[in-house]
Amino acid sequence: MWPWNAMIAGYVQFGQHDQALEVFQQMHLAGEPPDEVTMLSLLSACADNGVLDISRRLHGALMEVCSRSRLSTRLGNALIDMYAKCGSIEAAMEVFKGMRENDISTWNSIITGLALHGHFQDSINLFEDMLKMKFRPDDITFVGVLVACSHGGMIKKGRRYFYLMQNEYGIEPNIKHYGCMIDMLGRAGLLKEAFEFISCMKIEPNPIVWRALLGACRIHGDVKLAEQANEQLLRLRDDTSGDYVLLSNIYGWGREAEEIDG
Known part of the structure; x- marks a missing residue:
């Protein structure tokens, strides 16, 4: 079994998902039944590929492997992750509801x-x-x-x-948490609060955070704040060609608004 698993895992590790699935097909033709290690690698490949048809076939093969035993939590989690990434959240929910035991990874996969x-x-x-x-x-x-x-x-x-x-579970926010909050405030048009939120961050804001604010400024037509966000992007010396386009669009919006008001 291990040569098959090693080949499949190797292909998955290097992002060669089609080759991993091809090895699985050869394994099936050779009459070699997959084990949990095989299926975990293949489910990961399907999740990254986002191919629903193959994902369903793998699920069927997995059910055959687990026909005499209970589906492990690890495999259930991998199935949820795979279906969610393939766009079938209904199938992911079905797997979730059918699991006998959950861990934090189970909840994280289905919530996200x-x-x-x-x-x-x-x-x-x-x-x-x-x-x-x-x-x-x-x-x-x-x-x-x-x-x-x-x-x-x-x-x-x-x-x-x-x-x-932070206060109940002692988790320090990372850049993803901050990014979500900036996006949330920006979508709601709370641009000043979003800017102040960035100013109070405990870690250095990255280009993604500033672009989230810049995008919100575009939606809500705040030229002045957009300039400040763009200045921060320039300070970070990131590739800002797309940001110049966005900023020029905001200037254009501002001129149109002035003409209408005039």
């Missing part, structure tokens, strides 16, 4: 998957269920929750969860 696929309230509801069941969230959990709040326009909850993360 729901948030990224537009099921914002469902994501928040599952997070609340997780807390009631005494699971302790980690930094990844809060990224998923804050994404749901940002894209779902749940400003009050987003602020509360950001506070809860």
